[in-house]
Amino acid sequence: MEIIIEILSIPLVQSILKIVFIILLFAMPLGTVLTLMERKWSAMIQDRVGPNRANIGNYTGHGLLHLAADGLKSIFKEDTIPKGANGFLYLIAPFFGMIAGVATFAIIPIAGPIGDFTFQVTDIEPGLLFIFAITSLSVYGAVLAGTSSNSKFALLGGTRASAQMISYEVFMGLALMGIFMVYGSTRVSEIVDGQNEYWFGNLIPMWGVFTQPLGFILFFTALIAETKRAPFDAPEGESEIVAGYFLEYSGMRWSAFMLSEYIAVAAVAVLTTTLFFGGYHVPWLHLWESAPQWLVTLLQVMKFSIVTIFFCWMQIQLRWTLPKFRFDQTMALGWKKLLPLSLANTALTAVVILAFM
Amino acid sequence: MELKVKQVKRVDGVKEAFYIPATFGGLRLTVKHFFRNLLGSKDVVTINYPEEKRPISMRWRGRHRLTRKNDGFLKCVACYMCETVCPSKCIHIEAGEHPDLSIEKYPFRFDIDELRCVFCGLCVEACPKEAIRMDTGVVAMAYSSRKTFDFTRDLLRDEYDPKQHESPKYADEDLPRPDSSETALPNSQGIPAA
Numbered sequence: 353m354e355i356i357i358e359i360l361s362i363p364l365v366q367s368i369l370k371i372v373f374i375i376l377l378f379a380m381p382l383g384t385v386l387t388l389m390e391r392k393w394s395a396m397i398q399d400r401v402g403p404n405r406a407n408i409g410n411y412t413g414h415g416l417l418h419l420a421a422d423g424l425k426s427i428f429k430e431d432t433i434p435k436g437a438n439g440f441l442y443l444i445a446p447f448f449g450m451i452a453g454v455a456t457f458a459i460i461p462i463a464g465p466i467g468d469f470t471f472q473v474t475d476i477e478p479g480l481l482f483i484f485a486i487t488s489l490s491v492y493g494a495v496l497a498g499t500s501s502n503s504k505f506a507l508l509g510g511t512r513a514s515a516q517m518i519s520y521e522v523f524m525g526l527a528l529m530g531i532f533m534v535y536g537s538t539r540v541s542e543i544v545d546g547q548n549e550y551w552f553g554n555l556i557p558m559w560g561v562f563t564q565p566l567g568f569i570l571f572f573t574a575l576i577a578e579t580k581r582a583p584f585d586a587p588e589g590e591s592e593i594v595a596g597y598f599l600e601y602s603g604m605r606w607s608a609f610m611l612s613e614y615i616a617v618a619a620v621a622v623l624t625t626t627l628f629f630g631g632y633h634v635p636w637l638h639l640w641e642s643a644p645q646w647l648v649t650l651l652q653v654m655k656f657s658i659v660t661i662f663f664c665w666m667q668i669q670l671r672w673t674l675p676k677f678r679f680d681q682t683m684a685l686g687w688k689k690l691l692p693l694s695l696a697n698t699a700l701t702a703v704v705i706l707a708f709m
Numbered sequence: 710m711e712l713k714v715k716q717v718k719r720v721d722g723v724k725e726a727f728y729i730p731a732t733f734g735g736l737r738l739t740v741k742h743f744f745r746n747l748l749g750s751k752d753v754v755t756i757n758y759p760e761e762k763r764p765i766s767m768r769w770r771g772r773h774r775l776t777r778k779n780d781g782f783l784k785c786v787a788c789y790m791c792e793t794v795c796p797s798k799c800i801h802i803e804a805g806e807h808p809d810l811s812i813e814k815y816p817f818r819f820d821i822d823e824l825r826c827v828f829c830g831l832c833v834e835a836c837p838k839e840a841i842r843m844d845t846g847v848v849a850m851a852y853s854s855r856k857t858f859d860f861t862r863d864l865l866r867d868e869y870d871p872k873q874h875e876s877p878k879y880a881d882e883d884l885p886r887p888d889s890s891e892t893a894l895p896n897s898q899g900i901p902a903a
């Protein structure tokens with residue numbers, strides 16, 4: 353027994369356990385379930401039934417078995433490599449996006465710390481700068497897939513993806529400047545704790561969405577553009593460039609692209625929750641001082657999950673609501689509207705902080 | 710009649726340029742549908758086909774059937790009216806002599822090639838004896854072999870057993886021919902030969 357506690361208190365073992373729990377039991381299942389939920393929810397929006405045919409005997413689970421069916425199908429499909437493709441780059445490209453999406457979860461706390469133990473894989477000093485670095489990595493997935501598949505449509509998609517993602521990363525960073533200034537840190541745990549303060553006594557929690565409303569809209573927009581989903585899905589552009597950069601892929605590698613898209617959706621949701629909606633902090637819970645620790649942690653995990661799922665749902669809802677931007681419109685929106693707005697937001701925040709502090 | 714022209718106004722201006730009011734307008738609609746359907750598929754009009762079937766009217770022209778008299782004998786008198794009128798020439802009848810002399814003729818063979826049939830219903834209208842009808846309600850016939858679409862007389866009779874049809878035992882050669890008339894009657898009509 354003592355030996356087990358001894359082993360469990362080694363930081364490396366703890367980190368590995370956290371990785372397993374947070375990433376394999378939170379990020380991956382969320383991404384996987386979203387692939388089905390997107391189809392089910394879009395069906396509800398459009399008054400359709402949605403997938404409900406996959407079955408074992410008479411059991412369909414309202415379409416739940418489609419997850420298993422999709423997985424089996426893509427495993428047994430042929431993994432094709434087009435003629436003239438750059439084999440090695442072509443084969444590794446699908447995994448960049450996936451790694452980038454999963455790595456986001458590494459710095460996200462899903463509940464408050466208990467003593468020395470944190471519910472966060474690592475609380476690094478650069479914090480969100482790590483996110484910027486990692487999301488830039490996911491551009492490589494699209495670009496490599498586009499250039500290595502030896503296909504004109506894929507190349508077009510790859511170029512569009514790289515242009516779009518690199519430009520929207522700029523506004524993503526600038527939109528977060530306000531948050532950094534308000535909470536005075538880039539460290540995720542400090543930003544989350546900063547959101548546990550209250551205005552006017554105990555009336556309004558100082559969540560990012562209240563301190564930085566414009567920043568929230570800009571950041572959310574930039575992140576949706578970063579995931580390359582509608583209304584910013586010009587890189588995939590079904591109607592003009594078929595599927596864009598992953599046009600030539602098949603089987604499990606194609607699934608990796610799909611899965612990384614949904615993991616990116618989940619990552620967007622957890623980032624929004626953490627930075628703008630108080631992270632794991634349940635509002636006004638500090639008023640109940642005698643709350644047992646286990647209950648607090650449970651409520652925190654629940655609050656975090658509910659807000660995360662809400663934002664996953666929100667992104668899917670947006671995708672099925674908004675028409676697609678043309679590619680030049682995407683870029684114009686970014687450089688001509690979002691960039692000045694985020695600069696103005698940064699300046700305004702700075703002025704307000706200087707005036708009131 | 711005056712044509713109604715709906716003028717769609719193009720909206721421009723600051724409100725449109727910000728996208729956000731329009732986004733919320735769109736979200737209001739989709740979220741409304743989402744929640745209506747989340748609580749019990751209210752707007753969904755889809756019919757889950759193999760489990761649920763669309764109600765069909767009495768006049769629907771489906772697969773043919775040959776009606777029978779009270780004594781179990783086919784009503785058809787092999788008058789060839791339907792074969793003559795059929796625009797796609799898919800009915801094939803061979804008449805046989807009936808043991809009951811008051812009836813004169815009955816069909817030894819009565820084959821309909823349902824693949825060629827255009828379901829026009831002319832055969833039903835032409836029949837003087839109401840012996841052929843298309844009211845089985847069989848909407849879709851989907852079989853994996855062409856042979857299965859050749860409906861022979863026994864398959865077209867009233868009590869049609871679809872299970873038998875799925876493994877077609879009724880190859881042409883099994884059918885009673887006019888020259889083996891003793892076996893024909895008990896086999897097809899359930900009445901022993903005279």
Ligand code: SF4
Binds near residue numbers: 791794797799829830
């Ligand atoms: S429905 Fe028309 S085409 Fe079909 S068998 Fe009757 S007459 Fe011929």
Ligand code: SF4
Binds near residue numbers: 787788836839841
């Ligand atoms: S089905 Fe009617 S029309 Fe056709 S041969 Fe028999 S009696 Fe005549």
